[in-house]
Amino acid sequence: MNARKRAAGSKTDLPPDFYVQFQKGYTMKSFKQFTYNDRLRLEVLVKAKHTPKEIAEILHFHISTIYRELDRGQFEALNSDLTKEMRYSPDIAQQHKEEVLAAKGADLKIGNEQAFADRIEEIIINEGYSPAAALAKVKAEGYDFSICVTTLYSYIDKGVFLNLTMKHLPEKRKGEKKHKRKTTQKRATKGESIENRPEEINTREEFGHWEMDTVVGARGVSKKSLLVLTERKTRKEIIMLLKEHTAAAVVAALDRLERKLGKKFKEIFKSITVDNGSEFSDWEGMERSKRSKKKRTKIYYCHPYSSWERGSNENQNKLVRRHIPKGVNFDDKTQGDIDDIAEWINNYPRRLHEYKTAEELYNKELEKIAA
Numbered sequence: 001m002n003a004r005k006r007a008a009g010s011k012t013d014l015p016p017d018f019y020v021q022f023q024k025g026y027t028m029k030s031f032k033q034f035t036y037n038d039r040l041r042l043e044v045l046v047k048a049k050h051t052p053k054e055i056a057e058i059l060h061f062h063i064s065t066i067y068r069e070l071d072r073g074q075f076e077a078l079n080s081d082l083t084k085e086m087r088y089s090p091d092i093a094q095q096h097k098e099e100v101l102a103a104k105g106a107d108l109k110i111g112n113e114q115a116f117a118d119r120i121e122e123i124i125i126n127e128g129y130s131p132a133a134a135l136a137k138v139k140a141e142g143y144d145f146s147i148c149v150t151t152l153y154s155y156i157d158k159g160v161f162l163n164l165t166m167k168h169l170p171e172k173r174k175g176e177k178k179h180k181r182k183t184t185q186k187r188a189t190k191g192e193s194i195e196n197r198p199e200e201i202n203t204r205e206e207f208g209h210w211e212m213d214t215v216v217g218a219r220g221v222s223k224k225s226l227l228v229l230t231e232r233k234t235r236k237e238i239i240m241l242l243k244e245h246t247a248a249a250v251v252a253a254l255d256r257l258e259r260k261l262g263k264k265f266k267e268i269f270k271s272i273t274v275d276n277g278s279e280f281s282d283w284e285g286m287e288r289s290k291r292s293k294k295k296r297t298k299i300y301y302c303h304p305y306s307s308w309e310r311g312s313n314e315n316q317n318k319l320v321r322r323h324i325p326k327g328v329n330f331d332d333k334t335q336g337d338i339d340d341i342a343e344w345i346n347n348y349p350r351r352l353h354e355y356k357t358a359e360e361l362y363n364k365e366l367e368k369i370a371a
Contacts, residue, residue: 033118033162034061034069034097039090042069046088062126068163072096097162113145120152121164128322130170131156133348136355170322191283194273194309197300201271204232207365208270211313214279215320216245217330224330225279226338227253228320229272230312235350236362237316239342241335247278251285254297258290265289267369271298273310319345 034042038059045055052070056063073093076084116138123134131152139146147155156164201209208231215226225245229238238257242249258265274280280301289296302309323341324330346362349355 033114034065034093036090036094039069039073039093042066042073043088043090046070062122064125065163069093116143116145117161119143121161124164125168128170128344129348132351133355136349136351139355140349191287191299191301194300194302197271197273201232201273201300206270207231207233207368208268209233210269210272211310212272212274212280213310213313213317214242214245214250214277215317215324217324218327222328222330224333226320226324226330228313228317230316231358231362232312234361234365235312235316235353235358237319237342237345237358239320239338241330241333241338245279247280247282247285250279251282254286255290258296264369266296268366269297271300273300273302275302275306275310276304316345319348 038061041059042055045058050058052066053063055061056066059066061069070088073088073090073096074086075089075092077087078084119138119141120131120134123129123137124131129137132149135146135149135152155161156166156169159165200206211230211232213228213230215228216222217224223244225242227240227242227250229240230236240253240256242253257269261268272286274286280286280299283299283301286299287295287297320341323344324333346359347357349357353361
C-alpha cells in the first residue's frame with residue numbers, strides 16, 4: 001500500500017512523513033517483537049481511525065499480532081459526556097509484557113533467548129508449524145540456542161510465551177500409536193487388490209509408489225474437489241484441482257501429469273494405491289498411457305472402508321485441512337491457491353525424515369533417475 005496516498009486521504013490529518021517512516025527498513029517477511037516505540041505508533045494510528053488490517057500493513061506486523069496487541073493494551077475510558085469507550089494504551093500493553101517476562105523466571109532456559117522465543121512464536125502462530133517442526137526450522141535458520149520438543153510443549157502449556165498458547169498448536173500431541181488392523185478381503189475390488197501389492201511397496205524402500213485420494217469441499221455446494229497424490233517413500237505431495245468429482249476428471253488429471261513428465265512418468269509413478277470411491281472406478285483409464293495407449297502405472301485398490309491402508313494420504317490430508325477446513329467451498333479456488341498449499345506441505349520439516357523436507361528427498365530421487 002502506498003504510504004503517501006494513505007497520508008493524503010481524508011481519514012486522518014497526520015503528516016505524510018509519519019507513514020513514510022514505517023516503510024523504511026522493514027520487509028513483510030521479517031519478524032519483530034513489538035517495542036514500546038511500536039506501541040506509541042500504534043496508539044497514534046488507532047486514534048486516526050485506521051483499521052487493524054491497515055495498521056498491520058503500515059507497521060509491517062501480521063494482523064493477528066495487531067489484534068493481540070490491541071487486546072493487551074485495552075482499557076475502558078470515561079468520556080467528558082460520561083459515556084464509556086474502549087481505548088488502547090501503550091503503557092498498559094508495555095506493563096503487561098514486562099509482567100509476563102518477569103513471571104517466566106530466571107530458571108527457564110528460554111528466558112534470556114528472546115529472539116529465539118519470538119521466532120518460535122512467529123513460526124507456530126503465523127506459519128502453522130507444529131512445535132517439533134518449528135524447532136527444526138529455527139535450527140535450519142542458524143539459531144545456536146535450542147530446547148527439546150518436550151520442553152517446548154511444557155513452556156507453551158505453562159504460558160511462558162508472550163503470545164503463544166496451546167490453542168495455536170495445529171493438533172494435540174499424539175499418544176501411543178494404535179495397532180493397525182488387518183482386513184480380510186470380503187468382496188472384489190474394481191481392479192487389483194492391495195493384497196497383491198509387492199512387499200517392496202509395503203516397506204516404502206523403493207521410490208515411485210504413490211497413494212491417491214480426493215479432498216472434497218462443502219457437500220452439496222462445491223463442484224470442485226482436490227486430487228491428492230502422496231509418494232510413499234519421500235511423502236512428496238502433488239495436489240490438483242478437479243473441476244468435477246468424477247472418474248473422468250481423475251483420469252484427465254493423470255493425463256496432464258503424464259504430458260508434463262513425459263517418459264519419466266513411468267519411472268516416477270510405478271504404482272498408485274487408491275480407495276474404492278467412485279472417482280477411482282476407471283482403473284483401466286488411470287493405468288493406460290494417454291500418449292502410447294500402453295500401461296503407464298499400476299493401480300492397487302485398498303479394502304473397502306479401510307482408509308488407514310493409505311496412511312500417508314490420510315496424514316497429508318490433515319496438513320491440507322490446516323489451510324482449507326472442512327465445509328469450505330472449493331469453487332472459488334484456483335490451481336495457484338492449491339500450489340501454494342502443496343509447496344507449504346513439501347517444505348515442511350518432517351520428524352520421520354529427521355526434519356528434512358519431502359521436497360529435498362524427492363529431488364534427490366529425481367537426480368538418481370536422471371543419472
